[in-house]
Amino acid sequence: MRRLRFLLGLPLLLGSVASHADSCHSVLEGSLPALRGKESIDLCQRFAGKPLVVVNTASHCGFTGQFEGLESLYQRYKDQGLEMLGVPSDDFHQEADDSAETASVCYANYGVTFSMAAAQKVTGAEAIPLFRHLAAQSGAPRWNFYKYVIDRQGKVVASFSSLTKPEDPKLLRAVEQAIASTP
Numbered sequence: 001m002r003r004l005r006f007l008l009g010l011p012l013l014l015g016s017v018a019s020h021a022d023s024c025h026s027v028l029e030g031s032l033p034a035l036r037g038k039e040s041i042d043l044c045q046r047f048a049g050k051p052l053v054v055v056n057t058a059s060h061c062g063f064t065g066q067f068e069g070l071e072s073l074y075q076r077y078k079d080q081g082l083e084m085l086g087v088p089s090d091d092f093h094q095e096a097d098d099s100a101e102t103a104s105v106c107y108a109n110y111g112v113t114f115s116m117a118a119a120q121k122v123t124g125a126e127a128i129p130l131f132r133h134l135a136a137q138s139g140a141p142r143w144n145f146y147k148y149v150i151d152r153q154g155k156v157v158a159s160f161s162s163l164t165k166p167e168d169p170k171l172l173r174a175v176e177q178a179i180a181s182t183p
Contacts, residue, residue, distance in 0.1 A: 024048045025154025027133040032117035035088065036103050041115055043130065046083070049152050051178035053084045054134065056122040058094035058144035059105040066145050067110035069166030073175065074114045080179050084114035087130070089122040092144050134159070149174040151181035 024044035031040040055070060067086075074084045088095050088102050096102045099118055106112040122131040123140050131140070134148050137156040147160040149171070158174035165171075 027130065027137070027150065027154045030129050032087070032120060032128070032130070035086075035099060035106065035116040035118050041085070041117055043085075046115065047085070048154075049183040050081050050083045051077075051152055051175065051181065052150040053082065053175065054130070054148045054150065055084070055086050056091075056131070056141045056144060056146055057086045057088045057106075057116075058090070058092060059088065059096045059102050061092070061094040061144040063143075063145040063162045064105065066162075066166055067106060067112055071110060071112055071114065073166045073171075077175055077179060082175060082179060086112065086114065086116040087122060087128075088117070088119040089144070090119055091121060091123045091141075094144055095119055147171065149178050151178040152183040153181060157181075 025048070028043040028047055030044075031042045033039075034041050053070075053073070055066075057067070058064065070084065070086070074082065086106065088106075090097075096105070102119065103116075106116050120128045120131075122128065123135075127135065127140070134140075134150075134156060138148060138159040143162045145162040147164065147166075149157045149159070151157050157178045158170070160168070160171050160174075
């Protein structure tokens with residue numbers, strides 16, 4: 001009898017797994033190691049169907065102060081569903097060699113509360129899949145703190161250079177457009 005109940009429930013379980021996979025857009029396939037702890041960030045599970053800002057970061061860059069504005073942006077819109085993902089990278093030779101130092105810059109110096117991955121490749125042939133998808137939709141980051149705004153369907157609404165500050169009205173409009181999008 002127990003086996004029969006298990007088998008009867010199997011289509012429901014498999015259906016929910018399939019619908020979860022179907023709802024995940026290719027930009028969010030895979031996972032990244034978290035900056036802090038031993039856990040991974042499952043991109044689909046964490047961000048599917050949500051407006052998202054993705055930023056490649058570096059601890060020793062002239063734009064590192066943008067962490068403060070990014071945290072403010074996240075706090076301003078998180079109750080409306082906005083998610084943010086910081087992805088440190090040494091592609092431009094300005095990231096710490098030690099992830100503990102990177103974590104200290106993000107969490108202790110700037111009070112970051114949004115998701116942060118461990119350092120990754122974000123440009124070229126070795127770029128992680130997330131950044132290959134972003135580059136295909138919009139262009140590869142040309143420097144640290146390149147910002148991508150992604151809507152609920154996994155499409156890049158807009159991308160912004162390092163020079164664009166997190167409080168820039170164009171960036172805010174793109175975030176609001178992503179929030180207003182439907183899954």
